[in-house]
Amino acid sequence: MKPRAAISWSGGKDSCAALHRTRADFDVVSMLTMFDEGVARSRSHGLRPEILEAQADRLGLRHTISRCTWETYNAAFSDALAHLKRDGVTHVIFGDILFDEHRQWAEQMCQAHGLTAVEPLFGSSTETLFDEWMASGADALIVTTRAALLDASWLGRPLRRDMLAEFHRLGVDPCGERGEYHTLVTNSPLFRAPLDVRANGHVQRADCWSLDIVMNNSKAAHDHGL
Secondary structure, three states: OOOEEEEEOOOOHHHHHHHHHHOOOOEEEEEEEEEOOOOOOEOOOOOOHHHHHHHHHHHOOEEEEEEOOOOOHHHHHHHHHHHHHHOOOOEEEOOOOOOHHHHHHHHHHHHOOOOEEEOOOOOOOHHHHHHHHHHOOOEEEEEEEEOOOOOHHHOOOEOOOOHHHHHHHHOOOOOOOOOOEEEEEEEOOOOOOOOOEEEEEEEEEOOEEEEEEEEOOOHHHHHOOO
């Protein structure tokens, strides 16, 4: 039998790529997402809960959520891991690529609960991973950008192979590993159907541009005439 696993899920391409790489080797049953205290936005990518729930539905996964402030993030993540452990999960998959401290954090958090952290992307070339994503048949939209490097015109653009040369010119890591951009996965070979989403405006917070995304049939879309 395959080990029972959960995946730490941001809604973006890296967590989806990690799932692509591990789905054959694990019985992935749940995705874990951290939200703000009011469960209005995800902590990592600022996505609405309805978007993450739609992804879980299309992947056929249970959606485990935990709410926190940034100060209580570790404690809340630990509580979520304890819940997954009680559900029989033995492994947790992460989408980290660079930075040893990120991998070490995942390993330490999991080890405290007798869980094994799985890092299928770690240490890979981000250019290779970008090429793999382009070849995978999955789709993702840019939903957050670092304003100093990518202006608001990048928001909502589907990730495309021809962006790579522009990323190099602008000093942007191909996978946005230094926070240059974040994405929302709208389709994948693992999805039973694509997400039907629309933009609902954008804002600049601190040094980042963020795009609000809603499901096409959501109340927010109707309220704003979309």
